[in-house]
Amino acid sequence: MENKVYIRLRHRIQVRPNELIRLGDIAQVITQGIEQNFLCNMPLYQITIQDKTIVVIDIIEIIKKVKDFDPKLTIETFGPPQTLVEVVYEKKKYSVAFFVAIWFLLFVGAALTIMNFHEDVSMQQVHQKLYLLITGEEVKQPLLLQVPYSIGLGLGMILFFNHIFKKRINEEPSPLEVEMFNYQQDLDNYMVMNENKESMKKLDDH
Incomplete structure (x- = not known):
């Protein structure tokens, strides 16, 4: 019986620094006539500090490694021709003050953007005219329209995201x-x- 190996590369994986990448880490492997676990544990690449954050492993490199392991194997590949290996380093812990400062900047920036948009399209005048058409009364702050509009704006953002x-x-x-x-x-x-x-x-x- 012919010994076959079916390899389907994963598109992207994450590893830790200095980790040894094995075939089973970056691909789904099915074997015929050979021990599958043994082949999945075959070393492919050693992550080093020179690799920084991204390493690309090509299917040709994998085929060479598998052929070196057993030249008689018939290899069939599926999926993407490369796997992106992302080296994930330990994240720095940020203080609560830093988080609050970033949140405050984003909140103020988003609020100013919304207010400037409403000022550009003259939203207050639109509400005043709508209120005049509906009630026949002219007011400077038509809260009957502005309050539901503000609530709907927030709900709309929640549904949008x-x-x-x-x-x-x-x-x-x-x-x-x-x-x-x-x-x-x-x-x-x-x-x-x-x-x-x-x-x-x-x-x-x-």
């Missing part, structure tokens, strides 16, 4: 999450092209 603090309202991703996903995809593609030495070859390379 699909989160109440860390709790998700439903399974549908918010527009912000979709944009962050697209940004991460573009960033990963950039990393693959620039960090993978095999993806580009210059004229002076031999």
Whole structure:
């Protein structure tokens, strides 16, 4: 019976500094005629301080390693041709004062943005005219419209971002999450092209 190995690379994994990456860490492996656990524990790459935060492992490198292990193996690959390895260092702990300062800046910035937008579109005059059309009375502060509008603005932001603090309202991703996903995809593609030495070859390379 022919010995076969089916390899499907993961798109991205996270590792700790100085960690030894094994085949089972970056890929789903199915074997035929060979011990699967033994192959999954095969060392692939040793993370060092020179790697900084991103390492790209190409499928060609994996095939070479597997062939060195057993030249008679037939290898079939699926999925992405590279795996992005993100080296996660210990995060610095920030003080409560720093958190409060950042929260305050974001709150004031968002409030000023909303107020400037309403000033640009003359929202107060719009409410005054609507109140005049509905009630026939002219007032400077039509609270009957402004209060429900303010509450609806907050509820609309919650529905738009699909989160109440860390709790998700439903399974549908918010527009912000979709944009962050697209940004991460573009960033990963950039990393693959620039960090993978095999993806580009210059004229002076031999």
